[in-house]
Amino acid sequence: MRDMSAPVENIYNLIPKEEIRVPKPPRYTSTFRDSVKVEEQKNKASHKTMGPAKVEVPSPKEYLQKHTHEATLAQKSAFLDSTGRAPRFLAEDRKRPPVPTRTEQPIMGVQTNKSFLKTNVAEAVMAVPKKPLPVYVDTKKGDKHLLETSGLVPKYTKRKDYGSTPEYLAKRNEEVRRAQEEYDEYVRERLRMGAMKQLSEAERENVLEGLRKNWDELHHEYQGLSVVIDTPLKKAHKERLEAEMRQLERDIDVIERHKMIYIANN
Known part of the structure; x- marks a missing residue:
C-alpha cells in the first residue's frame, strides 16, 4: 500500500527493487499413489473393448420371453384353488387348536363350583381404598410434585430424639468438664505447695x-x-x-x- 503522505513522484521510486518471491509449499502427494496406479493398469487391460473381453454372446433363440419374471408369482398361485383359498391340507397346519366344547372335561380333571363373578365382587367390596400420595402444585398449569421429598413437611420434629442434645456434644462437654476439674486440682495442689499465688x-x-x-x-x-x-x-x-x-x-x-x-x- 502506497504511503499517502509521500508525493507521487519520488526519486527513490526510480531505483529498481528486487522482487521477493515467497516459496510455495511442497505439493501434496498421496501415500497410495503407487498402489492406485498399479490397480488401475491391472483392471484397464481387461476392458479395452465394449464390456468385458470374454463374454458369451447369447443365442438368438434364448431371447427374453413374455411373463418371464412372473414365474415366482405363478408358483405361489399354484397352491391356491379356484376360489383363491389355500387347500385344506395346507390350511389345517396353520389353524389354531379348536375351542373346547361345553361338554368336554378339563385336561387335568379338576372341577370347581367357584363363582368368579361373586368372588370378584366380594374382593372389590372388602378391599381397602388406596390412599392418594400427598402432593403439592407449584404452577398454574397443575404441575404436581411429591410433598414428602419437597422439604415442606416437618418430619424430623416427630422423631423420638428431637430436641435432645446429640451424643457427640454430650461427650465433648464431659471431656471439657473433666479437663477443667483436673486443671483446678493441679492449681489447688500448687497453691498448697506455695509455688504460685x-x-x-x-x-x-x-x-x-x-x-x-x-x-x-x-x-x-x-x-x-x-x-x-x-x-x-x-x-x-x-x-x-x-x-x-x-x-x-x-x-x-x-x-x-x-x-x-x-x-x-x-
Whole structure:
C-alpha cells in the first residue's frame, strides 16, 4: 500500500527493487499413489473393448420371453384353488387348536363350583381404598410434585430424639468438664505447695490500668510521627511502636478474658 503522505513522484521510486518471491509449499502427494496406479493398469487391460473381453454372446433363440419374471408369482398361485383359498391340507397346519366344547372335561380333571363373578365382587367390596400420595402444585398449569421429598413437611420434629442434645456434644462437654476439674486440682495442689499465688481483684485491675496507660502513651507517641517516613530511622521507630502496641493489646485481652490469674513465686 502506497504511503499517502509521500508525493507521487519520488526519486527513490526510480531505483529498481528486487522482487521477493515467497516459496510455495511442497505439493501434496498421496501415500497410495503407487498402489492406485498399479490397480488401475491391472483392471484397464481387461476392458479395452465394449464390456468385458470374454463374454458369451447369447443365442438368438434364448431371447427374453413374455411373463418371464412372473414365474415366482405363478408358483405361489399354484397352491391356491379356484376360489383363491389355500387347500385344506395346507390350511389345517396353520389353524389354531379348536375351542373346547361345553361338554368336554378339563385336561387335568379338576372341577370347581367357584363363582368368579361373586368372588370378584366380594374382593372389590372388602378391599381397602388406596390412599392418594400427598402432593403439592407449584404452577398454574397443575404441575404436581411429591410433598414428602419437597422439604415442606416437618418430619424430623416427630422423631423420638428431637430436641435432645446429640451424643457427640454430650461427650465433648464431659471431656471439657473433666479437663477443667483436673486443671483446678493441679492449681489447688500448687497453691498448697506455695509455688504460685493468685492475684486479687484489686491487683488485677491495677495491672489492667497500667497496661492501658502504657498503650495510651505509645499511641500518643505514634500519632505524633511525621506523615512522610523517608529515613530508615523513622521507619524502624514506627515499626517498634506498632509491635509494642500489638503486644500490649494481646496482654490486655488475656487479662480481661481470665478472671483468675496465678503467678509463680520464683
